[in-house]
Amino acid sequence: MNAVALKGLLGRKLRTILTALAIVLGVAMISGTYILTDTITAAFTNVVSDSYQNSDAVITGKVAFKNTNSNTEETPAFPAGVLAKVQALPDVAAAAGAVGDQLKLIDRSGKVISTGGGEAIAASVDPQNDKRFNPLELAAGKWPVGNGQIAIDKRTSEKQHYAVGDTIGIAADDGVRQFEITGIATYSGSSSIGASTIAIFDVPTAQQLFDKVGKFDSVQVAAKNGVTQEKLAREIRPLLPATAQVKTAVAQTQEVVDNVHSALGVLQKLLLAFGVIALFVGAFVIANTLSITIAQRMREFATLRTIGGSRRQVLRSVMLEALVIGLLASVAGLFLGLGIAKALDAMFSAIGVSFPKTGTVFATRTIVVSIVVGVVVTLIASLRPAIKATRVPPIAAVREGATLPVTRLSRFGPVFSLATLALGILLLVYGIFGGGMSTTARLLALGFGTLILFVGVAANAKRAVRPLASVLGWPGARIGGLAGTLARENAMRNPSRTASTASALMIGLALITFVAILGAGLRSSFSDAVDKLFVADYALTAENGFPSTGYPDRQTRPRVSARTARSSTRTTPRTTI
Numbered sequence: 381m382n383a384v385a386l387k388g389l390l391g392r393k394l395r396t397i398l399t400a401l402a403i404v405l406g407v408a409m410i411s412g413t414y415i416l417t418d419t420i421t422a423a424f425t426n427v428v429s430d431s432y433q434n435s436d437a438v439i440t441g442k443v444a445f446k447n448t449n450s451n452t453e454e455t456p457a458f459p460a461g462v463l464a465k466v467q468a469l470p471d472v473a474a475a476a477g478a479v480g481d482q483l484k485l486i487d488r489s490g491k492v493i494s495t496g497g498g499e500a501i502a503a504s505v506d507p508q509n510d511k512r513f514n515p516l517e518l519a520a521g522k523w524p525v526g527n528g529q530i531a532i533d534k535r536t537s538e539k540q541h542y543a544v545g546d547t548i549g550i551a552a553d554d555g556v557r558q559f560e561i562t563g564i565a566t567y568s569g570s571s572s573i574g575a576s577t578i579a580i581f582d583v584p585t586a587q588q589l590f591d592k593v594g595k596f597d598s599v600q601v602a603a604k605n606g607v608t609q610e611k612l613a614r615e616i617r618p619l620l621p622a623t624a625q626v627k628t629a630v631a632q633t634q635e636v637v638d639n640v641h642s643a644l645g646v647l648q649k650l651l652l653a654f655g656v657i658a659l660f661v662g663a664f665v666i667a668n669t670l671s672i673t674i675a676q677r678m679r680e681f682a683t684l685r686t687i688g689g690s691r692r693q694v695l696r697s698v699m700l701e702a703l704v705i706g707l708l709a710s711v712a713g714l715f716l717g718l719g720i721a722k723a724l725d726a727m728f729s730a731i732g733v734s735f736p737k738t739g740t741v742f743a744t745r746t747i748v749v750s751i752v753v754g755v756v757v758t759l760i761a762s763l764r765p766a767i768k769a770t771r772v773p774p775i776a777a778v779r780e781g782a783t784l785p786v787t788r789l790s791r792f793g794p795v796f797s798l799a800t801l802a803l804g805i806l807l808l809v810y811g812i813f814g815g816g817m818s819t820t821a822r823l824l825a826l827g828f829g830t831l832i833l834f835v836g837v838a839a840n841a842k843r844a845v846r847p848l849a850s851v852l853g854w855p856g857a858r859i860g861g862l863a864g865t866l867a868r869e870n871a872m873r874n875p876s877r878t879a880s881t882a883s884a885l886m887i888g889l890a891l892i893t894f895v896a897i898l899g900a901g902l903r904s905s906f907s908d909a910v911d912k913l914f915v916a917d918y919a920l921t922a923e924n925g926f927p928s929t930g931y932p933d934r935q936t937r938p939r940v941s942a943r944t945a946r947s948s949t950r951t952t953p954r955t956t957i
Contacts, residue, residue, distance in 0.1 A: 396705060399665070399666055399670075399705055400706075402662030402663075402666055402669075403659065403662045403709035404709045404716060405658050405662065405713070406661075406662045406754070407655075407659070407713025407714060407751075408713040408714075409720060410655035410656075410749065410750055410753060411713060411715075411716070412651075412721040412723075413648060413651035413655060413720075414648075415717055415720075415742060416651070416724050416725060417651075418741040419739075420644060422741045428633050432600065432629040434513055434602060436601060436602055436612050436628065437603070437628055438598060438600055438601070438628075439458075439466070439596075439601065439620065439626045440632075443456070456623055457592045457596060457597050458623045458624035459594065462599060462624060463599050471603055471604050471612055472601055472602070472604070473604045474513075477583070477598070478504050478513075478596060478597060478599075479504040479583060479586040479595075479597050480502060480597045481586075481589075481590040482499060482500050482502060483502035483590075484500045484551040485577050486548070487540055490549070492551065494575075498575035498577070499577075500576070500577050502578075503516065503578060503580050503586075504580070504581055504585075505531075505582060506582065506583050507523045513602075516565045516567060518563050518565055519563075519564045519566050522563050523563055523582070524580065524581055524585065526582065526585065529560050529582070530548065530550070530559035530560065531561065531562055531565050531579075531581075532548065532564065532565070532579060532580065533565055533566070535575075537564045544561055544564060547559065547561065550579060550589075600629075601616065609628035609629060610628060613627065659753065662761075664838065664880075664887060666761040667764060668881055668883065670702070670761075671764075671765045681694055684697075694769050695767065697769075699759065702759055703759060707754075709754055710753075710754030710755055711751065713750060717750065797836060798840065800835055801833065801837065801839070801840055803836070804829050804832035804835070806829075807825050807828055808825075808833060810825050811825030811826035834883075834886075837886070838886070841879035841882065841883065841886075842878070845875035845878045849868060849871040849872045850868070853868030853871060853872075
């Protein structure tokens with residue numbers, strides 16, 4: 381029987397390939413999502429690891445709480461005197477302080493250089509003292525050593541055509557200031573960290589620019605041989621003021637990596653949802669295709685029963701076909717996911733969201749999940765048609781036009797289909813209007829409610845086939861003549877087959893409609909909110925590109941420029957590193 385099943389697949393190559401395509405696309409989306417997010421995570425992890433690779437402890441400012449829902453969180457600086465106290469510890473081999481902030485670069489035309497969804501990073505370097513802690517590497521020129529000098533990242537220099545010796549503007553609090561470019565830098569040998577720009581100054585210049593004279597944003601510490609990171613952190617902790625904290629380099633790295641995982645988790649779940657939807661549609665396609673092929677092969681199965689084949693052997697034969705189809709489709713989808721990942725990365729770059737680059741990550745988890753999910757979905761979708769194949773009586777081998785007998789459970793079909801439809805509607809209503817629910821519970825109710833509703837509609841669709849085909853097929857019968865009449869009557873003759881064939885298309889169109897309506901609704905809601913909240917004709921914004929919300933700690937105030945209200949409401953996506 382196994383040989384018969386495999387020969388049957390080889391004898392129907394085109395149908396096998398077309399059936400497998402339904403699973404290939406879904407598995408490719410899942411595989412591509414995992415490859416993309418794993419690659420991005422690895423790139424960010426490398427960036428973070430390079431930042432602390434020569435450190436054993438990291439001192440930073442301490443905040444009362446984390447702001448995870450906004451990009452305005454700013455960790456306070458702490459007194460620079462902490463560095464001298466730390467350097468005096470007997471177990472400290474080296475220590476160096478640094479200043480970091482955000483600062484936008486201005487091009488030759490006076491416009492802010494776009495970060496393409498990344499950060500406008502500003503950093504300090506101290507080549508004399510912190511060379512071992514500096515993740516930046518010079519690609520050309522030298523490090524800045526005084527006020528009026530700057531180094532920029534290689535990606536910005538290439539895209540904006542800047543070289544050593546040119547001048548570039550920075551958005552300072554007192555307006556745009558021009559600095560001489562003394563060096564072009566990379567981050568640990570990489571030409572960029574995504575679309576972010578990097579402005580690099582010496583420590584005194586950075587402290588002056590960001591109003592942090594006598595302060596540091598971080599201090600990296602290296603221990604002497606034989607001293608553990610935990611011991612070093614315990615020795616440093618009593619020396620710190622209330623505004624500072626110390627963590628081991630491993631803990632600091634893990635915290636940043638966890639933040640990256642959390643941020644990418646949303647993207648991963650969103651893309652995986654599309655993969656699950658594709659597999660859901662694919663399951664309908666496979667179930668429908670196998671149902672049709674089993675009806676066509678009724679005499680074949682009956683012949684097998686006549687020569688001694690048991691129901692279990694027929695079931696195993698059909699499930700073996702499904703297993704082979706699912707396995708081949710999953711493997712093809714797994715490798716097609718590589719192309720999907722590249723396409724998604726190119727799409728994000730096209731819309732202005734770029735990520736750090738690293739080698740493609742093809743994790744074992746991606747392989748296992750893609751193949752298991754693809755095979756399991758195929759087997760589940762094939763189970764009902766396979767069971768139907770076991771009910772073919774041997775006498776059907778000699779009877780033309782034989783049909784499958786009605787099962788004992790068929791009388792419960794209407795009840796089951798109506799109950800499924802009602803359950804899907806109840807879950808959707810609960811997810812939309814239910815109170816006291818967490819966001820996860822609400823999304824699960826909506827997701828499962830939608831899937832069950834699709835199943836319920838597909839199960840009840842056969843009852844609507846005859847009236848709908850009668851009405852919708854009338855123009856075809858009138859215009860198409862005999863061919864149109866035959867098409868109309870053929871659709872009405874077997875409502876179950878017509879309904880199952882239309883189910884996959886129904887789900888696909890419903891999802892496309894949903895996404896289109898959701899996107900239009902979000903745009904409309906945002907536009908309406910902006911129009912209602914912003915009723916002025918002009919807006920005053922800071923010339924340096926930052927909001928003019930007041931600077932109570934500083935002696936200077938940003939200049940402001942007027943622009944129309946419509947142009948001032950544009951937003952730019954951000955990618956936090």
